[in-house]
Amino acid sequence: MSFFPLAFIVFSLFLSTFSNGFSVDLIRRDSSKSPFFNSSMSRFDRLGQSIRRSQNRLAHFSSSIESLANHDETTSMIVPAEGEFLMKISIGTPPVDVLAIADTGSDLVWTQCSPCINCYKQDAPLYNTNKSTTYRRVSCNANSCETLSHSMCTREGCSYQMSYGDNSFSRGDLAEETVGLGTTADSKLVKHKGVVFGCGRNNAGTFMSSSSGIIGLGGGKVSFVGQMEEVIHGKFSYCLLPPLKTNEKKSSLMHFGDDAIVAGPGVVSTPIIPKTPDTFYYLTLEGVTVADGPKLDLVTDGDFAEVEKGNIVIDSGTTLTYIPETLHSKLIASVKSAVKKTSVSDPSGLLDLCYEVKPNEEMKLPIITVHFTGADLKLSPVNTFVMTSEGVLCLAFRPAGTVALYGNIAQMNFMVGYDLKKKTVSFKPTKCGSK
Known part of the structure; x- marks a missing residue:
């Protein structure tokens, strides 16, 4: 009989295209394939960490609901670097690969952007808005600006400000870009134009260098799921594996669209x-x-x-x-x-x-x-x-x-x-x- 020793999973997107949707691989956060893997930790150490993250995430949901009840929408908590998956997408023209935390408990898609006022160290190159021909700033009267609870209006256009439970934060411009599902080396890259995202110009806190931001998979209209409505028709599914034996190469799967x-x-x-x-x-x-x-x-x-x-x-x-x-x-x-x-x-x-x-x-x-x-x-x-x-x-x-x-x-x-x-x-x- 085997029992669950680890919990957090990395979501790395390897795209298989279908006429009715697409599917991705799910890799355990603490597996040897994960950028978060620490070989010096025992499986019980990893479980302890994931349970503590679980407690933090419980606080995140409680604080988010309480802040909305108190009309404090711009400081709603979400938990950075402690989500279940990492998701790989590409952004911009020409495309730049972005590896970001996929979070079913938040809506906004955001990544670190250059030019940057203050960015935490990340392993991958920053996405540079000046080098993309498809980058567009969202105006203050756009529906996406009005819909997003963390948005605010400035002279230059719509901005956002996310505050986190551990004093981490992300602030920047709300913008539109072309987002690709897959990798830049994949000839079957599926592109979607005009995807609303947060372009983080000022980000700091406990974010890990292996990730470049957050991809919100929540139920709101501005989330990745909400914006992909025409493609996935409001459908997604996943199947999480139990603990694997040493050297097993199986992956969990997440599906989007009618295939889900x-x-x-x-x-x-x-x-x-x-x-x-x-x-x-x-x-x-x-x-x-x-x-x-x-x-x-x-x-x-x-x-x-x-x-x-x-x-x-x-x-x-x-x-x-x-x-x-x-x-x-x-x-x-x-x-x-x-x-x-x-x-x-x-x-x-x-x-x-x-x-x-x-x-x-x-x-x-x-x-x-x-x-x-x-x-x-x-x-x-x-x-x-x-x-x-x-x-x-x-x-x-x-x-x-x-x-x-x-x-x-x-x-x-x-x-x-x-x-x-x-x-x-x-x-x-x-x-x-x-x-």
């Missing part, structure tokens, strides 16, 4: 609930079931109590799953009842319920079913438990604060499809990476 439709036996779907901000993908969690036990309902206050719609955000950039505290307490108690072993403390101090696993021991672990509206997902142990240190296995659920999040461990070995026209997320049990 999730269909066939075993598919269940749940509605995406429109809420503010429209960046996030809100679902409705109704409860969980452990093994053959009773359903643990999210709401139990009387026969007429209703579950709040859109009470959890699905996010591929979050490692753990965070559920409301009252439901989390029930889940802990139910798992303890189902697992006939004495629990131990997590040596890393990160998770709540852990068990000691002896070498070659096959633990009998319960199937946990997550109940969304219209969709019951049976999660195997690889979706619900992680090894945090040698011989210690822990439940990969934590109590949420103001925002509940359905993380990527729980999504492994499911084809997860988003249809923004139908406003649904679909799940299909799949052995990801198999032909």
Whole structure:
């Protein structure tokens, strides 16, 4: 039995073109193929880091929603350099390759630009606006300027300002450019004109030199997904691999367009609930079931109590799953009842319920079913438990604060499809990476 030791994944785009869309490879953030790979770290060190990033990301969602509620839109938090994927695109004419963080929790696409007032060090050459024949500054009365919550008007045109939870920031010009999907060496480069993006002239903080900015994959109109509407028709999907054995070369996949439709036996779907901000993908969690036990309902206050719609955000950039505290307490108690072993403390101090696993021991672990509206997902142990240190296995659920999040461990070995026209997320049990 294998358990999820790593979480963050690099999204490197190798384009396969189709008449009905395109597909990309997903590479684990901490794999040897990743620019983030650190050979001196153990798999448990990497997991610890990803769980800490998960906690930061939870704070990001909470702060973003709170800032919008307080009408403080220009300082909404997003988490830099801690997203799930890196995505390679090209920008400009002639095209310049850009490797940026792909973030399902934000909308704006931005990259560092030259001439630059203040740019953090990056490995790749900066995109130079003066050398591109297709660069255009967005005017203040453009729809994209009015739509983007982080925009502001200056004499020169529309600008943006992004503030981050760790005091990092990006400021610059809102502009339009030709964006290519693929690499500049690819003869099948697919180009899209007039893509709105942030041209970062003043950027600083904890950004890593291996990335050149952020590509927002959220649900807003200015996001990469929103702007590619004519090409992808509001559809994208991914299938996240479980942990690979040493030297395995399989990759996860992400699909865009009609090729991303999730269909066939075993598919269940749940509605995406429109809420503010429209960046996030809100679902409705109704409860969980452990093994053959009773359903643990999210709401139990009387026969007429209703579950709040859109009470959890699905996010591929979050490692753990965070559920409301009252439901989390029930889940802990139910798992303890189902697992006939004495629990131990997590040596890393990160998770709540852990068990000691002896070498070659096959633990009998319960199937946990997550109940969304219209969709019951049976999660195997690889979706619900992680090894945090040698011989210690822990439940990969934590109590949420103001925002509940359905993380990527729980999504492994499911084809997860988003249809923004139908406003649904679909799940299909799949052995990801198999032909």
